[in-house]
Amino acid sequence: MSLQPQEVFRKLTQNLETVMRGQSVTIRKLLGAFVSGGHVLLEDYPGTGKTTLAKALARSIGARFKRVQFTPDLLPSDILGVSVFDQRDHAFHFHEGPIFTNVLLADEINRASPRTQSALLEAMAEGQVSVEGTSYRLAELFFVIATQNPVEFRGTYPLPEAQMDRFAVQLSLGYVAPEEEVAILSAQEQRHPIDTLAACVSVDDVLGVRRRASGVRMSDELKRYVVDVVRETRAANGVQLGASPRASLALMKAAQALALSEGREFVIPEDIREMAVPVIAHRMVAEPQARFAGVTTAGIVEEILTKVPLPS
Amino acid sequence: MTPPPLLLGAALLFWGWQIGFLLIALPLAVLIEAARALTWRLELSGTDFHRVTDLSTLLIVVSGVYLFSTTGTARSAGGPRAMTLLFQWLPLLLFPLIASQVYSTVGRVPLTAFFWGLRRQAARDPAAQPGPVDLGYLYFALCILSASAANRRTLDFYAGLCALAGWALWSCRSRRFSPLWWAPLLAVAAIVGYGGHIVLHRLQQAVEQTAFEYIFSLIHRDADPFRAATALGHLGSLKFSDRTVLRVEPRDGLRVPFLLREASYDVYNSPAWVASDATFTALQPEADGETWKFASRQSPGERVTVSAYLNRGRGVLALPGGAFEIDRLAVVSVRRNRLGAVTVEEGLGLVTYTALFAPDGPLDGPAIDADLRVPPQEAPVISRIASELNLGALSPSEKLKIVEAYFRQNFRYSVWKGERARRQTALEEFFLQSRSGHCEYFATATALLLRAAGVPARYAVGFSVQEWSRLEQRWIVRARHAHSWALAYVDGAWRDVDTTPSIWADAERDEASILEPLRDLWSWGGFLFSRWRWSEGQSGVGEYAAWLLIPLVLLLVWRLYSRRVGRGARGTPESLTLAPRPGHDSEFYLIERRLDAAGRGRRPSEPASTWIERIHATELRPIVALHYRYRFDPAGLDAPERAALRTSAEAWLSGHHVHTAAR
Numbered sequence: 001m002s003l004q005p006q007e008v009f010r011k012l013t014q015n016l017e018t019v020m021r022g023q024s025v026t027i028r029k030l031l032g033a034f035v036s037g038g039h040v041l042l043e044d045y046p047g048t049g050k051t052t053l054a055k056a057l058a059r060s061i062g063a064r065f066k067r068v069q070f071t072p073d074l075l076p077s078d079i080l081g082v083s084v085f086d087q088r089d090h091a092f093h094f095h096e097g098p099i100f101t102n103v104l105l106a107d108e109i110n111r112a113s114p115r116t117q118s119a120l121l122e123a124m125a126e127g128q129v130s131v132e133g134t135s136y137r138l139a140e141l142f143f144v145i146a147t148q149n150p151v152e153f154r155g156t157y158p159l160p161e162a163q164m165d166r167f168a169v170q171l172s173l174g175y176v177a178p179e180e181e182v183a184i185l186s187a188q189e190q191r192h193p194i195d196t197l198a199a200c201v202s203v204d205d206v207l208g209v210r211r212r213a214s215g216v217r218m219s220d221e222l223k224r225y226v227v228d229v230v231r232e233t234r235a236a237n238g239v240q241l242g243a244s245p246r247a248s249l250a251l252m253k254a255a256q257a258l259a260l261s262e263g264r265e266f267v268i269p270e271d272i273r274e275m276a277v278p279v280i281a282h283r284m285v286a287e288p289q290a291r292f293a294g295v296t297t298a299g300i301v302e303e304i305l306t307k308v309p310l311p312s
Numbered sequence: 313m314t315p316p317p318l319l320l321g322a323a324l325l326f327w328g329w330q331i332g333f334l335l336i337a338l339p340l341a342v343l344i345e346a347a348r349a350l351t352w353r354l355e356l357s358g359t360d361f362h363r364v365t366d367l368s369t370l371l372i373v374v375s376g377v378y379l380f381s382t383t384g385t386a387r388s389a390g391g392p393r394a395m396t397l398l399f400q401w402l403p404l405l406l407f408p409l410i411a412s413q414v415y416s417t418v419g420r421v422p423l424t425a426f427f428w429g430l431r432r433q434a435a436r437d438p439a440a441q442p443g444p445v446d447l448g449y450l451y452f453a454l455c456i457l458s459a460s461a462a463n464r465r466t467l468d469f470y471a472g473l474c475a476l477a478g479w480a481l482w483s484c485r486s487r488r489f490s491p492l493w494w495a496p497l498l499a500v501a502a503i504v505g506y507g508g509h510i511v512l513h514r515l516q517q518a519v520e521q522t523a524f525e526y527i528f529s530l531i532h533r534d535a536d537p538f539r540a541a542t543a544l545g546h547l548g549s550l551k552f553s554d555r556t557v558l559r560v561e562p563r564d565g566l567r568v569p570f571l572l573r574e575a576s577y578d579v580y581n582s583p584a585w586v587a588s589d590a591t592f593t594a595l596q597p598e599a600d601g602e603t604w605k606f607a608s609r610q611s612p613g614e615r616v617t618v619s620a621y622l623n624r625g626r627g628v629l630a631l632p633g634g635a636f637e638i639d640r641l642a643v644v645s646v647r648r649n650r651l652g653a654v655t656v657e658e659g660l661g662l663v664t665y666t667a668l669f670a671p672d673g674p675l676d677g678p679a680i681d682a683d684l685r686v687p688p689q690e691a692p693v694i695s696r697i698a699s700e701l702n703l704g705a706l707s708p709s710e711k712l713k714i715v716e717a718y719f720r721q722n723f724r725y726s727v728w729k730g731e732r733a734r735r736q737t738a739l740e741e742f743f744l745q746s747r748s749g750h751c752e753y754f755a756t757a758t759a760l761l762l763r764a765a766g767v768p769a770r771y772a773v774g775f776s777v778q779e780w781s782r783l784e785q786r787w788i789v790r791a792r793h794a795h796s797w798a799l800a801y802v803d804g805a806w807r808d809v810d811t812t813p814s815i816w817a818d819a820e821r822d823e824a825s826i827l828e829p830l831r832d833l834w835s836w837g838g839f840l841f842s843r844w845r846w847s848e849g850q851s852g853v854g855e856y857a858a859w860l861l862i863p864l865v866l867l868l869v870w871r872l873y874s875r876r877v878g879r880g881a882r883g884t885p886e887s888l889t890l891a892p893r894p895g896h897d898s899e900f901y902l903i904e905r906r907l908d909a910a911g912r913g914r915r916p917s918e919p920a921s922t923w924i925e926r927i928h929a930t931e932l933r934p935i936v937a938l939h940y941r942y943r944f945d946p947a948g949l950d951a952p953e954r955a956a957l958r959t960s961a962e963a964w965l966s967g968h969h970v971h972t973a974a975r
Contacts, residue, residue, distance in 0.1 A: 217945055217946045217947060218944075218946075219894065219943075219944045219945070219946050220946075221893060221894070221944070222944060265945070265947070266941065266944055266945035266946065266947070267944065268919075268921075268940045268944050269919050269920075269944070270919045270921055270922070273919060305917060306917045307917070308917065309916060309917060310916070310917045310918070310919060311893075311943070311944070312904075312914070312919070312920050312943075
């Protein structure tokens with residue numbers, strides 16, 4: 001008997017909050033993206049807990065978890081796997097790479113070469129990998145959580161726009177309030193809480209919630225609202241590249257997941273508004289002049305949200 | 313945002329009252345406000361609005377031309393007055409636009425009506441059509457601004473302004489506060505505004521006065537007719553512009569070179585000539601207001617007609633020596649001094665006057681002692697030359713002849729001066745070494761030499777008429793024809809003595825720019841325009857332009873009216889004609905409206921849950937949850953839930969009455 005969706009959300013949230021203090025908003029969005037079946041890109045300064053959050057999520061599910069530290073000399077075969085010649089039976093055997101897992105933490109993804117980054121593309125978009133002409137299916141629950149930090153430029157390869165579009169949401173953690181930071185210190189006085197973190201839900205639970213999420217109802221009026229918001233990003237001032245229809249799709253799914261997390265069987269406007277910035281902003285490219293003027297794509301999306309009439 | 317009822321009408325009446333157009337403003341106001349009572353509307357397309365805007369633009373241009381051509385004939389500067397009048401007329405001229413807005417089914421004017429660029433852009437890409445604008449408040453503001461151009465400076469104006477502003481603000485005040493708060497605060501703002509403007513005005517006056525006193529203390533100098541700086545002693549070459557400054561007629565009977573004098577001076581103080589005791593006295597015009605006589609005289613003299621530009625309506629007239637009367641001079645004030653300088657004031661931009669003159673005309677006062685004085689630093693050389701010429705015992709006219717011959721035979725014309733010995737004065741150098749110079753040298757030397765010989769003499773500046781323009785078929789005088797010469801008092805009359813070699817004009821002409829013909833053409837065009845603009849006749853083009861407009865207006869009205877006349881009220885926007893939204897009859901909207909009336913309304917694009925948190929109406933949460941299911945769950949509500957939404961909303965409504973005045 002699998003758990004109720006709301007229960008799954010509650011348990012996961014509880015588990016994560018023991019490790020990540022003061023990040024309930026980000027955790028909520030992360031779980032929304034996770035349940036909607038999308039992949040997550042965490043972008044923030046070093047030391048804000050990106051890797052910890054990813055590890056905690058993987059541990060909480062009791063799923064297979066692999067971690068790849070991206071470096072400039074990382075090769076696609078290091079991720080996907082490689083065929084090795086076996087002397088005994090004189091044949092090639094495929095050795096699965098770390099991508100054959102449930103949760104993959106791609107740490108500092110922007111340090112790998114574009115060639116390696118794009119090896120992730122097929123896997124993320126289609127749930128399968130092709131090695132030497134043979135396609136291998138990935139696990140049904142396959143979730144990539146990638147991290148990158150925005151302060152370093154030397155020796156990094158910024159993710160191409162096409163790859164950014166593969167991530168359902170981009171989140172940042174940010175620094176927590178001083179009280180929370182004190183609490184973090186206290187919690188880790190003896191040992192890191194992640195060491196004692198136990199799985200609270202099963203892979204089947206998660207897959208069940210995912211199936212339920214895709215059944216969450218959404219009215220045509222709200223679908224139209226999603227499309228209107230995404231379309232506006234293509235015409236907004238200071239935007240070089242607007243969001244794709246894939247963004248509309250991701251926004252709808254994320255809103256469905258968020259509705260489910262609150263035990264609702266239908267989407268309300270608030271769900272869409274909450275997920276709009278993390279789903280849309282990272283897919284857009286601002287014009288250089290606008291960037292220099294301090295305009296961010298997140299700011300543009302916020303402005304669009306205040307402009308497009310909200311169904312109420 | 314649409315102005316509240318009657319506000320535009322009131323603004324129009326206020327405008328009419330202030331600028332004295334009440335009889336025009338009344339029907340306009342009625343026309344604008346009648347739109348609220350009438351149900352028929354015109355179905356105007358974007359192109360129709362473009363036409364109406366073009367008509368308004370045309371009206372403004374034609375009115376501008378009309379005002380500039382008619383207000384100019386008043387005896388004051390016309391330009392600024394015309395601008396002010398045009399500004400006052402704007403509500404009238406832009407009325408077609410606002411009328412087309414209120415009588416159209418759309419109720420707004422597309423932005424493309426105002427910008428050519430937008431029109432072209434919209435023609436290229438219909439999707440990029442900018443949204444329409446409501447001109448209501450813009451027109452309201454225009455009425456008030458135009459009314460302010462009447463500059464009545466009465467308390468009525470300020471009171472009216474405050475009343476109208478209060479009226480406009482009333483409809484968009486915050487409903488959260490009682491009007492009992494709102495009205496006194498507005499009154500306080502009005503009173504503070506009134507006090508503020510008085511203080512600001514005083515401050516400006518004080519600053520202006522201080523600045524004026526300071527600047528005046530820096531640059532206090534005599535005006536032009538009292539002093540003429542010469543270029544005597546100036547090194548290098550002199551250059552003059554070829555701009556046309558005077559036009560002279562008649563074409564025949566003029567002995568060229570003909571001298572037109574502006575002023576004369578009697579005291580030489582190197583390098584300047586100064587007019588001593590040169591106070592001006594005002595002249596009284598004859599009965600027709602345009603004839604000015606320096607002395608009554610029966611015999612008809614010769615006549616010459618001069619056209620000259622005035623700078624801001626004032627200037628010094630160029631007159632022939634011996635002038636005794638000026639005809640057709642349309643200025644308010646004419647003044648003269650004893651040295652024959654005549655200034656005019658408050659004229660138009662261009663004056664054309666006829667000067668009557670005779671050899672013994674009374675323009676110049678009689679000779680006095682100052683006309684015989686030779687300054688001490690020049691005296692040695694002057695008296696030496698005078699004695700060399702043996703001028704002692706001759707009659708004045710003989711002395712004149714000898715002096716003229718002396719300069720003709722021994723001196724050359726030149727506009728270039730090289731170095732001179734430091735101890736010499738400029739005149740010594742001229743007499744003893746170079747024996748060449750420009751007209752100021754010749755005129756000064758002649759005047760001083762004549763004085764040394766006992767003939768009263770003065771230094772005169774003006775223009776030499778010598779160029780016949782084939783283009784204009786009249787004599788023209790350029791700035792480079794500026795000239796100076798001496799006046800000698802012989803046999804009781806002042807005579808022009810021009811000793812400068814006559815080749816001076818040729819020398820100047822050689823310096824002329826090759827672009828001169830083009831400039832002449834331009835200058836002539838400017839002259840013709842000015843003459844038309846400043847002409848005294850009332851038959852300017854402006855008179856006809858107003859009549860020309862009538863068929864244009866009729867054509868436009870007919871074209872607009874031949875459109876289909878839509879029946880019924882304004883057309884409903886497209887979105888409302890679609891199938892009704894699910895849940896549009898939710899009682900939650902009644903709550904929303906009630907709260908809006910209380911000034912706690914939901915902002916556009918603010919989600920309902922965020923809104924009720926913001927206004928601390930958390931008791932509404934269950935209602936919002938039901939409302940959301942009703943609105944956004946495709947499965948909808950079942951009958952008991954629908955009833956629950958209704959009853960809970962009604963319960964809330966009955967418990968929360970709006971205490972502030974409902975609209």
